[in-house]
Amino acid sequence: MTRALLSLNAGSSSIKFALFVVDGGGEPLHVAGGKIEGIGTAPHLAAKDDNGEHVVERRWPDGEGLTHEDLLGELIGWLGNHLDGRELLAVGHRVVHGGTEFVGPVRVDDGVLARLDALCPLAPLHQPHNLAAIRAMTDLLPQVPQIACFDTAFHHAMPPLATRLALPRALHDEGIRRYGFHGLSYDYVSRRLRQIDPALADGRVIAAHLGNGASMCAMAGGASVDTTMGFTALDGLVMGTRSGSLDPGAVLHLIERKGMSAAETEAMLYQQSGLLGVSGISSDMRVLRQSGRPEAEEAIALFAWRAVREAGGLMSSLGGLDGLVFTAGIGENDADMRARICAGLAWAGVALDQAANEANAPIISSAASAVKVFVIPTDEERMIAMQALSTLGIGTEGTA
Numbered sequence: 001m002t003r004a005l006l007s008l009n010a011g012s013s014s015i016k017f018a019l020f021v022v023d024g025g026g027e028p029l030h031v032a033g034g035k036i037e038g039i040g041t042a043p044h045l046a047a048k049d050d051n052g053e054h055v056v057e058r059r060w061p062d063g064e065g066l067t068h069e070d071l072l073g074e075l076i077g078w079l080g081n082h083l084d085g086r087e088l089l090a091v092g093h094r095v096v097h098g099g100t101e102f103v104g105p106v107r108v109d110d111g112v113l114a115r116l117d118a119l120c121p122l123a124p125l126h127q128p129h130n131l132a133a134i135r136a137m138t139d140l141l142p143q144v145p146q147i148a149c150f151d152t153a154f155h156h157a158m159p160p161l162a163t164r165l166a167l168p169r170a171l172h173d174e175g176i177r178r179y180g181f182h183g184l185s186y187d188y189v190s191r192r193l194r195q196i197d198p199a200l201a202d203g204r205v206i207a208a209h210l211g212n213g214a215s216m217c218a219m220a221g222g223a224s225v226d227t228t229m230g231f232t233a234l235d236g237l238v239m240g241t242r243s244g245s246l247d248p249g250a251v252l253h254l255i256e257r258k259g260m261s262a263a264e265t266e267a268m269l270y271q272q273s274g275l276l277g278v279s280g281i282s283s284d285m286r287v288l289r290q291s292g293r294p295e296a297e298e299a300i301a302l303f304a305w306r307a308v309r310e311a312g313g314l315m316s317s318l319g320g321l322d323g324l325v326f327t328a329g330i331g332e333n334d335a336d337m338r339a340r341i342c343a344g345l346a347w348a349g350v351a352l353d354q355a356a357n358e359a360n361a362p363i364i365s366s367a368a369s370a371v372k373v374f375v376i377p378t379d380e381e382r383m384i385a386m387q388a389l390s391t392l393g394i395g396t397e398g399t400a
Helices: 068-082 110-117 127-140 153-157 169-173 183-196 248-256 262-271 274-279 285-291 294-318 328-333 335-344 354-358 380-391
Strands: 003-010 015-022 029-037 044-049 054-059 087-095 146-150 204-210 214-220 223-227 323-327 372-375
Touching: 003 127, 003 380, 015 068, 015 380, 029 068, 029 380, 044 068, 054 068, 068 127, 087 127, 087 380, 110 127, 127 146, 146 183, 146 380, 153 183, 153 223, 183 204, 183 214, 183 223, 183 323, 183 380, 204 294, 204 328, 214 294, 223 294, 248 262, 274 285, 274 294, 285 294, 294 335, 323 328, 328 335, 335 354, 335 372
Parallel strands: 003 087, 087 146, 204 323, 323 372
Antiparallel strands: 003 015, 015 029, 029 044, 044 054, 204 214, 214 223
16 A cells, blocks of 8 residues: 655744655655745645646735644645555654754654753754644644654764863763764765765765755765864754854853843844844845945855855865865755855865856866765755655665
């Protein structure tokens, strides 16, 4: 019997979802996917099948009061009509933070939820919404297993020194350490690269997940050895609304000299900084490119400069560089940003094929490049499905 699995990636104002079917123990086959956007304002549910045809679209212009649970109920209603008699094996969920305890996907029960709740202060923009979706789906589908898949898990392979912050040892023992994020994306990219170029996958590769949230990961033999995000998803690169790495003294100055509360400082660093803060215009790279204002160009240039700077640091962790992979919204679609970053890494032997880069080709390095440069679209929903199936004992090891 063909069975199905639902992947969910829940945020504050949107929920991405994907439906997969599973025949025996093979790779999950994507059959439909989409997004619920505008939660809290005017929700919009849209999904397409694997051929790009719309299978559902619904809007709630006056739906300000509709909760995540209300809208997930609508999704379950659509799902019931779309399963075509297939058994729903599980719902897999992206959960940003697994702390030190959760090093792989896990079936969720009340005890697991309580321990994940305790990690919400470490990922305040994401974790509460991830867990709210799990609770909602548990209520809506009480007989269906809910599987948590963690963005931090991929980085548990990092060497101990890469996890350390130079703080008193007791704080490290309490869990104040570097974790790394975007692990579902990096896990997918690592597996996909192994299919495309196994020899390179065994080498030294930097994967750049560049989107509204952005980070880089240094991988050796497909495993994480270092990454730009640390204790929280606020660290590292410039992002859409997040500052990235910041001198701790600047935070103390904001609180002690500017009189900002901890809550005000947190809101500024997470929601009012990054591309939005530097430009004063938008957190969206596409909007900044259309602006023409010098503040927009400065924000774009800073995004690229910081990416080049962080990549240099990751090269030192790897002892060199064999490959560079761009992924996520900006990484997959913004040829100019890729060109800026690669130009900044020319000293390391990175050379682009300009035409291939402009065409968003899978391989964008030139024949003369000492470093292979790839564009690999990420698929976190598929990775969630694969990990959920593995948790259920249905193996998909090595597929992507």
